[in-house]
Amino acid sequence: MNTRRKVLSAAIAGLAIPAVMLLAQGPAGAQDGSALQKKCMGCHGDAAPAAIKGPSLKGVFGKSVAADKAYAYSDGLKAKASQKWTQQNLDAFLADPNTWAPGTKMKGKAADPAERAAIIESLKTLK
Numbered sequence: 001m002n003t004r005r006k007v008l009s010a011a012i013a014g015l016a017i018p019a020v021m022l023l024a025q026g027p028a029g030a031q032d033g034s035a036l037q038k039k040c041m042g043c044h045g046d047a048a049p050a051a052i053k054g055p056s057l058k059g060v061f062g063k064s065v066a067a068d069k070a071y072a073y074s075d076g077l078k079a080k081a082s083q084k085w086t087q088q089n090l091d092a093f094l095a096d097p098n099t100w101a102p103g104t105k106m107k108g109k110a111a112d113p114a115e116r117a118a119i120i121e122s123l124k125t126l127k
């Protein structure tokens with residue numbers, strides 16, 4: 001390898017490392033490997049296919065149920081619109097969506113109470 005190529009490859013390596021680090025970090029909170037990310041954002045994230053896409057979960061903690069005007073909710077969830085997404089309501093809904101809101105089209109579930117609690121904590125951070 002001649003000197004010019006050595007200098008060039010050192011320069012490329014110097015550029016490539018910060019780029020890889022940026023990619024690995026990703027957008028804050030979005031790719032953090034949390035249970036919310038793994039079990040929920042496949043439907044609630046921006047990349048979800050239209051057929052399964054759920055409403056945005058941004059700011060959902062404390063908000064009224066079925067309150068996103070841009071989203072076509074099921075009648076099952078709309079029937080709960082007088083309630084708010086409190087800790088207790090989220091816990092019951094995520095344990096078994098169809099028991100809490102019969103007829104909902106929400107398919108995500110977290111049967112394990114500890115995992116549910118972690119998911120609800122993550123939801124609180126989606127502002």
Ligand code: HEC
Binds near residue numbers: 056075076077103105
């Ligand atoms: C298979 C797709 C799918 C998965 C997975 C999924 N959801 Fe949903 N979610 C939906 C759909 C569709 C709705 C709309 C339900 C309706 O209108 O009945 C919804 C509604 C909701 C709502 C009500 C939002 C509002 O605006 O009132 C919350 C909260 C919610 N999901 C949380 C979660 C959480 C937390 C997870 C992970 C445990 C999850 N979802 C996983 C599809 C999904």
